[in-house]
Amino acid sequence: MDLTFSPAAEDLRAELRAWLSVNVPREFASGDAVEFPSLDEEFAFLRAWQGRLARDRWVGVHWPHAYGGRGAGAEANYIFQEEMARARAPEVINRIGVNLVGPSLMHHGSEEQKQRYLARILSCADVWCQLFSEPGAGSDLTALRTLAVRDGDVYRVTGQKVWTSWAQYADYGILIARTDPAATKARGISYMIVDMRAPGVEVRPLRQMTGSSEFNEVFLDDVRVPVANLVGEEGKGWEIAQTTLAHERGTAPRQLVIHRMLLEDLTRLARESSDASLRESVAAAAIEVEIAKLDNWRTLTRLVRGEPLGPESSFIKLYWSEMSQRLHDTVMRALGPRAALVGSDAPANGRLADSYLYYRAASIFAGTSEVQRNIIAQRVLGLPR
């Protein structure tokens, strides 16, 4: 295996690093938690930040030129995420749009849909959400019950979605709904674009244990979705949803860097601590982060060679999410009672405790650990169901 990045990728890294050193707001670069007076203000800030990145063509570096990207491929996308995390830059807020909607529309959308929606995703002119999970359909999405009934040139959509990240700010959502109620499971599901401002769409934020409300319940009550918003063919939505879901896994360079920096925090805390038993956990954490890097590189190599990732991408998701929780547990142990402090009294202004709470969700989103283990057991190892 070649463990170096190409010269073109290294040039891109140098250019981006220079850009970030000038443009990342100072309060983020310090590594302390940045408090906003409200989620609305945080979102407005992040939207403007993505606009700034996009103006200099940093968003979607791997997207084709035709849709506003740099056409620089998987390696460039890897480096982009790595450098953003390394500089502690605020995240690209429209990542559902960039990472999931974009690739899905490029593969399956009509030319008109591509022209209308794609470029606006990069600049964050339109924010997107993913309307897949339902109260009775999470791990098993094929159990979804939201109905879309054809009525002339519209579908009338009724149902409920849940855990919809950033729905309260979204302009559009990618929705999967049942267009053939007689068909069961994956059959009879269609994939469509919903205008989140359409009459009948009601978004109710859910409060998370971090105190924030990034995700929501979305109620759809006789929402009229133009037939022109159907992506692909009616009843073939499950195949398109697979494209979307495949892009949720794969490499996780951003997570790799975040956890490398967390390991640095942990090492610093362990040095200051009188608890010698922490040493073993710090060494174990260092080894795990190194393994995560090698896993990422192996997957990236496959992407660069144009090989499909397939079910092996479940390894990456399973490994980093569980590594994250072990590493955060050790950080909490090293902090001891100080972990419970809030505000400016807290170490790193509360960033470490916030991070601990946030990453509890890592073994749930983008497919739970149990589901990843099922995939690995059945599709990689060939074990019986």
Ligand SMILES: Cc1cc2nc3c(=O)[nH]c(=O)nc-3n(C[C@H](O)[C@H](O)[C@H](O)COP(=O)(O)OP(=O)(O)OC[C@H]3O[C@@H](n4cnc5c(N)ncnc54)[C@H](O)[C@@H]3O)c2cc1C
């Ligand atoms: C932070 C966060 C953001 C999210 N954002 C979005 C979003 O924007 N859009 C969206 O559509 N969804 C989103 N989700 C939802 C996410 O995809 C689901 O939570 C996830 O798929 C699990 O579904 P569920 O919560 O319904 O749990 P369930 O599927 O009900 O699972 C409950 C438990 O049963 C286990 N289980 C289920 N099936 C099996 C099985 N076959 N074998 C073994 N164990 C099993 C699970 O592992 C889990 O422990 C988000 C979730 C989180 C945490």
